[in-house]
Amino acid sequence: MDSLLNSGRPPVFCPGCAHDRVLRVLDHALTAMGKAGEQVVIVTDIGCSGLFDTFFNTHAFHGLHGRALTYATGIKMARPDLTVIVTMGDGGLGIGGAHVLSTCRRNIDLTLLVLNNFNYGMTGGQCSSTTPRDAEVGSGFLNRLEKPMDICRVAGAAGAAMVSRVSTYDEALVDHLKAAIAHDGFSLVDIWGLCPGRYTRKNKLTPRSIEAGLAGLPDLSGFRSENERMEYGRAYRQEAAMQKTAPPPIRIEPTCRPPQKGRREVVMLGSAGQRIVTAGELLCLAGVAAGCHAAQKNDYPITVMRGHSVSEVILSETEIGYTGIENPSVVIALAPEGVARRKGMLARLSPEALVVKDAGVALPPSGAAVIDVDFKGKKIKSPDWALAALAVLARERRALTLEMLQEAVNLRFKGAVRDMALDVIDRVIAGT
Secondary structure, three states: OOOOOOOOOOOOOOOOHHHHHHHHHHHHHHHHHOOOHHHHEOOOOOOHHHHHHEEEEEEEEEOOOHHHHHHHHHHHHHHOOOEEEEEEHHHHHHHHHHHHHHHHHOOOOOOOEEEOOOEOOOOEEEEEEEEOOOOOOOOHHHHHHHOOOOOHHHHHOOOOOOEEEEEEOOOOOHHHHHHHHHHOOOOOEEEEOOOOOOOOHHOOOOOOOOOHHHOOOOOOHHHHHHHHHHHHHHHHHHHHHOOOOOOOOOOOOOOOOOOOOOOEEEEEEEEOOOHHHHHHHHHHHHHOOOOOHHHHHHEEEOOOOOOOEEEEEEEEOOOOOOOOOOOEEEHHHHHHHHHHHHHHHHHHOOOOOOEEEEEEOEEEEEEEEEEEOOOOOOOOHHHHHHHHHHHHHHHHHOOOOHHHHHHHHHEEEEEEHHHEEEEEHHHHHOOO
């Protein structure tokens, strides 16, 4: 095979751009290794290096700035047979730094070519993560405030075994690329080159000075012995093969009949610690036990044991395409924190709606029917109020029946917890 370059889209870079030589040397490396276009994926992001995917007759993926390694990781995990090469500029390198570190730690079989020309060449010549502190760039003095990153030492410290630096103009560049592509694991090649469109207009940089700069940097060979290990994808598949097979989802056969047909929408309003979400799960299980489709959405803050807790549940004999609830048929109101989250909804309730609320909770005026329950007076603990409210609905045959609720409890709980839940339901149904 003579070339993998796209004859219908010939490479176009600024005259003298280092990227053009890297592109052609990469093509030479791939063909010398016997790689066919269907065996290779070129993954890029934004910047001049992001043009590489259009210039090759290979598989290609072009994504967001700095994110190329995330896409490449997914491709390699899904298709380990493919040779996946990522081209990234020093701009994308800085923007996607966390992704670079993660890829180094994983050691997945990708080759990252960092086309390092020390500035954001496509967007105006601003400083990047590798710009020297004494350079004159389009972003003023900012680079004088930062130490440029040595990506090879960073990658080695993060766990990469195969890291190398090379000048674009080094005749051994093709050997560097072939070795990186052949490496079984993550490899990174930091390729220094000229950006005549931006950087070298104000900064004296030549192939010879690049060579001198590279020669003065620390040796990288120690990272190979320090970080060598099994390639991530192979190690993952090996470990995954030893895991126990996950059991299939539990299939719940309908054993009950719902009290009403159609779409029933229930909103539970409470506070943290009242097991609102658990009650929502029970209502969903009750619906499934009656042959219904069920959907649940929850709303609560990140705080622990403080703040509102809201659960919205829909039960329907037909598939649920839209899970939003604006005018519920049933509301359970157990705490002012939850009520405050849905004031507008409560005020809009229709006369057909039913509200089951704790006697101590105030509601905005509405046309809905209201059942007041003194849960505390009935000596029901606050964490059991939501379950008790479901029992009230079952007694009223709204949204669920007693049989449905009991079946849900049997599905959700075991042993002493189940017995305690059934006791709460029995006490509510008996009126004690």
